[in-house]
Amino acid sequence: MKMFTDMKILIDPKGRKYIFKGEDMHTKDGMIKADEINNCDVGGTVKTHMGTEYAVIHPNITDIMQKARRGPQAITLKDASLIVGYANLHFGSKVLNSGTGSGILDIFLAHIVYPEKVISYEIRDDFAKIAGKNFERFGIDNVEIKMKNIYEGIDEENLDAVILDLPEPWLVIPHAVKKLKIGGILISFSPSIEQSKKFHDALNINFLQETYECVLRDWDMKVVRPCSRMIAHTGFITVARLISRNKEVKKSEEEQKDVKESEEEKEDVKESEEEKKDVKSENRDEQTDIKSENNEAQTDVEKENDEAQTDIESENKEV
Numbered sequence: 001m002k003m004f005t006d007m008k009i010l011i012d013p014k015g016r017k018y019i020f021k022g023e024d025m026h027t028k029d030g031m032i033k034a035d036e037i038n039n040c041d042v043g044g045t046v047k048t049h050m051g052t053e054y055a056v057i058h059p060n061i062t063d064i065m066q067k068a069r070r071g072p073q074a075i076t077l078k079d080a081s082l083i084v085g086y087a088n089l090h091f092g093s094k095v096l097n098s099g100t101g102s103g104i105l106d107i108f109l110a111h112i113v114y115p116e117k118v119i120s121y122e123i124r125d126d127f128a129k130i131a132g133k134n135f136e137r138f139g140i141d142n143v144e145i146k147m148k149n150i151y152e153g154i155d156e157e158n159l160d161a162v163i164l165d166l167p168e169p170w171l172v173i174p175h176a177v178k179k180l181k182i183g184g185i186l187i188s189f190s191p192s193i194e195q196s197k198k199f200h201d202a203l204n205i206n207f208l209q210e211t212y213e214c215v216l217r218d219w220d221m222k223v224v225r226p227c228s229r230m231i232a233h234t235g236f237i238t239v240a241r242l243i244s245r246n247k248e249v250k251k252s253e254e255e256q257k258d259v260k261e262s263e264e265e266k267e268d269v270k271e272s273e274e275e276k277k278d279v280k281s282e283n284r285d286e287q288t289d290i291k292s293e294n295n296e297a298q299t300d301v302e303k304e305n306d307e308a309q310t311d312i313e314s315e316n317k318e319v
Contacts, residue, residue, distance in 0.1 A: 007138070008037060009059040013052065019059065019067050027054075061111045064138050065104050071130035074104040075165065076234050078216045079189060084112055086212075086239040087161040087185045092116045094158065096179075098150040098172070099165035103131030106143045109163075118143045121150045154179040161185045169195070170202035177206055177245050186240040196236040207240040 008020040010032070018025060025032045030048030037056065040046050045053045059067075065077055075083075083105070089095060093113045097106055100122035109118045120143055122128045128145050135143055148155070151168070154175045161184060162176045169188040176186045186207065190196045196211055203209050213236055218227040 007059055008040075008042065008056055009063055010037070010046070010054040010056055012054055017059075017063055017067070018054075019063070020056075027052075029054075061108060064107055068102060068104055068107060068134045068138070069130060070102050070104075071127055072101045073191075074102045075189065076216075076231060077108075078214045078231060079234055079237060080105050080108045082212065082214050082237055083163060083187055083189065084108060086237070087163065087187055089113055089161060093160040094156070095119070095161045095163065096121070096154065096156055096159055097163045097165075098122075100131045100145055101127055101165065103134045103140075103143070105163070105165070106131065107134065107138065107140055110140050110142050114142055116142065119156055120145050121148045123147065123149050150175070159184055161187065164188045167195070170199045173199075173202055173204075177242065180242045182242060182245070184242050186242065188238045188240075189235050190238070191235045193236060196238055199238055203238075203240050206242060206244050208243055209238060209240040211236055211238045213237070 010018045010020060010025065012018070012027065012029065018027065020034075020037050022034060022038075024034050025037070027048060029052035030050035032046050032048050032054065036046045040056045042057055044056050046056060047053050062077055065080070068074075087093075087095070089109065089112045091113065092115070094116060095109055095113055096119045097109060098121040100106060100120040103120070106118055106120050120131070122131070122145055125147070128147060131143075131145060134140070146155075150164075150166070151171045154162070154172075157179060159180050162172070162180060164172055164187065166172070166188075169190065173186070180186060188196070188199045190199065200209065200211060213233065215230070215232050217230040219225070220227050
């Protein structure tokens with residue numbers, strides 16, 4: 001693979017890395033001539049004109065991913081590693097990635113499945129150009145970018161994995177069911193939990209599924225404590241494994257039973273609320289009747305008292 005063959009990376013005393021582009025390098029520690037780097041064997045060192053030594057080695061895949069040009073939000077190494085692991089990718093795997101972006105994930109995938117070709121769908125020309133330049137810069141020759149909307153379908157057959165970084169990944173599920181191998185993996189990376197939940201709910205009984213969030217924390221071993229900065233939430237990764245494509249894309253009997261029970265419970269609650277309303281209404285009527293009776297009784301008592309008072313006054317006058 002051409003990715004690392006003719007490339008060198010320089011590392012300064014603090015561990016910072018610089019990709020050698022075939023030209024004189026200008027660093028904060030001074031300049032290093034291109035001829036010196038070209039003539040230096042991997043594992044050796046070169047000096048700036050100010051005397052600072054830089055180590056010379058070949059870059060690895062993490063260096064390439066970190067140094068690639070960014071355009072849209074790029075997937076991180078922690079998430080890319082989790083995706084590759086759960087997608088069960090290896091030498092010769094057939095994989096489709098939709099949502100090329102800057103091509104960072106495609107670079108990682110291409111490194112894993114080489115010499116098999118990675119198919120990458122993208123609908124934006126500007127993103128495709130950024131990715132294409134990254135592939136050319138690092139000698140990636142086994143990625144094919146297709147200007148295609150995956151919501152409209154998938155061209156490839158018998159895929160080991162389909163990876164999605166899209167706003168509406170649930171729209172791809174019907175196409176993925178037809179194009180994945182049995183046992184193949186459908187993965188969706190989504191920054192929001194709402195997207196992940198909708199994708200999860202759209203998956204049917206043809207899939208086994210799990211959702212993960214990867215949080216990475218570095219440690220400072222000089223003081224033996226976590227670093228103050230960390231890569232926390234970047235997105236949610238839903239992994240779905242195709243176990244059958246013969247089952248109808250509908251809710252299972254158990255799910256239907258749950259829905260029915262839920263509807264019955266709602267009806268029971270509704271009836272209970274209506275009964276409560278009736279009881280409340282009856283109580284209100286009873287209270288009204290009692291109040292009315294009390295008022296009438298009070299009126300009668302007052303009337304009797306008035307009559308008694310009148311009789312007493314009349315008797316007093318006669319006396």
